Amino acid sequence: MEPKAHHIVIGFFTLTAVVAALLFALWLGKSSADTEWAWYRIGFDHPVGGLAEGNPVLYSGINIGTVEELTLAPENPAHVRVLVRVDKKIPIRENTKAGLVMANITGSMSVQFTGGTPDSPVLEGNRGNPPLIQAQPSTLSNLLSNSETLLTKADQLLENANNLLSEQNLDNIAAILDNTRQASNALLDSRDELAAMLKQFRAAGARTEDAAGRVSGAADHARNVLSDLEPVIASLDRSVNALEPTLERIDNLTANNQQALDAGLQGVGELGPSLRELRNTLRNLNSFTRRLEQDTVGTLLGEDTMKEYRE
Template identity: 60%
Template sequence: MEPKAHHVIIGLFTVIAFAAVLIFALWLDKSSSDREWAYFEIGFDQAVSGLSKGNPVMYSGVQIGDVLELNLVPENPSHVRVLVRVDDQVPIRENTRAGLVLANITGSMSVQFSGGSPDSPVLEGNRENPPLIQADPSPFSNLLANGQELLHKADTLFTNANRLFSEQNSENLEKILANTRSATDALLASKEQLVTLLAQMDAAARRAEEAAIRVSRVSDNANSLITNEGSTVLQAMEKSLETIQATTSRIDRLTRDNEGAMQSGLQGMGDLAPALRELRSTLRNLNQFTHRLQQDPAGILWGGDTIKELSP
């Protein structure tokens, strides 16, 4: 009799638990049917992957309703209209924003309301003419779209990498590396010679620099000499030339004025004519030297041609 009593007790407990669950479900359905709802239409300009009928509608992380319908816009199938219902006691205002958020790790999405200032008018939502709220771009949807594009680019990259590292290119790369190693070994073997060559080049550069400094000093000295002493020599020679020219002019004038007397007096002085020719030749050579000195004083003072005397 005792085992039979246990079975009766277990059966009775099962019936009571089932009746309680049924009563609770009826009560929950009744409370839901008695609940007042406001209806809104959310406009999405991108894909709503992961969102389906019955998914929760959240406001600042708290569930306030659920999704009723998802429809494509006939004029533009890339846009989606989602009909949602929310608790009528929750105010949805004109500046309230809507978007998609990740509901769980399985990829299910929820509609999320946020924002809405108290001074903004409240939207009146009904089933026959629900207000349209344009959704903000979903960061998660953008991430998925960008992830697909990124995967496509990665696949293209791997394909190109496989082409790059083909058998023929691998052989060419091995040859290039072998040649590079041979060149490196040759350089290492000639290390001492390279060091000596670099030292010689460095010494030659120092000597060239020293020679340039010396040439610069000689040039400065020559320039100073030409500027200072050469100017003094030119001035002295110019004065001497002016004196000689004045003397020659006086001699010519004296000769013209006393030509008759000189002809009679010079008959016995046969050496005067050669002396005058020598004097004229000397004056001509001195005049040429002065002209050349004015044109190229450095060349005359530092190794130029010397004045050659003309034989009478």
Template identity: 55%
Template sequence: MEPKAHHIIIGLFTLLAFAAALLFALWLAKSSADRNWSFYQIGFNHPVSGLSKGNPVLYSGVQVGDVVDLHLDPRDPSHVRVLIRVDQDIPIRENTRAGLVLANITGSMSIQFTGGTLDSPILEGSMEDPPLIMARRSAFDNLMANGQDLLQQADALLTNANRMFSQQNTDNLSSILTTTREAVEALMAQRAEFSQLLTRLDTAGQRAAEASVKVAQVSDTVNTLLTNDGQAALASLEQTLTTIQATAARIDRLTRENEGAMDSGLQGMGELAPALRELRSTLRNLNQFTRRLGEDPTRTIWGGETIKELSQ
């Protein structure tokens, strides 16, 4: 009897739970039927993958309605028209924006309203004549629309990466790294010489700095000389040039005044030219006589032949 009583209790509990669930569903249906709805038509000029009947309609993240129907625009099948219903107490204005948002990780989409200022008129929507609200493409829509292109570019990138890391390129890279390591090791082996070279360069730089200082000092000295003593030298040179000009003027005047006397003197000097030639010839002969007299005075004076010694 005891097991049978347990089954009766379990059965009664099941019936009561089912009745409560049914009553709750009827209450929800009645509550939904008693609500007043405003109907709007959302126009999409791009695909609406993931959107279906019954999906929620949100306003700033809060559910205010759901999707009633979806169909293609008969005039342009690339456009989609979505009929939605929104609680009549929610004001949908003319500047309210609509778009798609991701509902969950399964890819289901929802329609979301944003914006709408108080000074904008309210859109009154009915089932027979729902106003059209054009949806704006969001960043997520662009990502979904360009997903195929992104995948193709990613595939091309991976293909190029595989080509770049081919066996030949890997061997070339290994060879470059080996050569670089050998060069670095060679440089490290000669670091002492590089240190000495740097020291010499530093010393040369110091000497160049000292030389530049000396050049600057010499330049200052020359500038001082040109400024002070140079002025006096220029004044003296100017006086000298003045004196030379005066002397040249006097010589020119004397030349013009004594032109006749100078011509006579030049004529006399022309007559002295033969006498000077004879005197030069006499002096040359006298020079030869003196030289012979020094070399062989006997022969020169007496005119005889000199006695030559005979070899035995």
């Protein structure tokens, strides 16, 4: 009796589970049939690996529909057109953005809508002529599309690293290290000479500092001398300023009496012959005076003497 009772219980639970699954499927189908859908076509200009029919369509992470069809663009096979249906209650606007997101760790992808402001017009998505929404490239899609380039660059990097660590370069590095060690040993051996050289440098620095102090003192003295000369220069400046009116008056006087000055200079030129005659007369008078002192009577009464004088 017990085996029959266990079979009856197992059969009852199995039948109950099947009926519940059928009821859930009927409810789900009825719910799907009662939902009004809007249709949109999304354009991708890059591969959409991992996206398949039936994958979910999300809006800010919330499931609002499914992917219905994937086709290649007739004008450019490198582009993909994805037909999706979403709940008509969800407003898809003109500035709403679409892209791909990873659904799970297996690589399955989902279409996701983001953005869309209330002031933007709503896109009416009908089945016969669904509006086209250009997808925005996501970081993940860019990474996947550029993975080949990244791998190529990584391979080149490894190859360059291998070339850098070649046997010849390793020998060169060893030689450089050996030379560095020898240079270090030479510096250690010459540390006394280096210390003496540093001491000389310090002494030269002290002398330079002393010379700089002297130069600074000379500069201060020159500054003081210049400060003492400032009153003299100011006095000369005042004197020159005082002479300017006098010079200006002399200039005006000369300009206003130019004709008189010219006439005076001409008169001085005419005085030349008269001065020569006067000079000759004075010379004769001096000669007569000397004769008169030597021979007064003869000079006054002598005819010959007078003739000689006249000569």
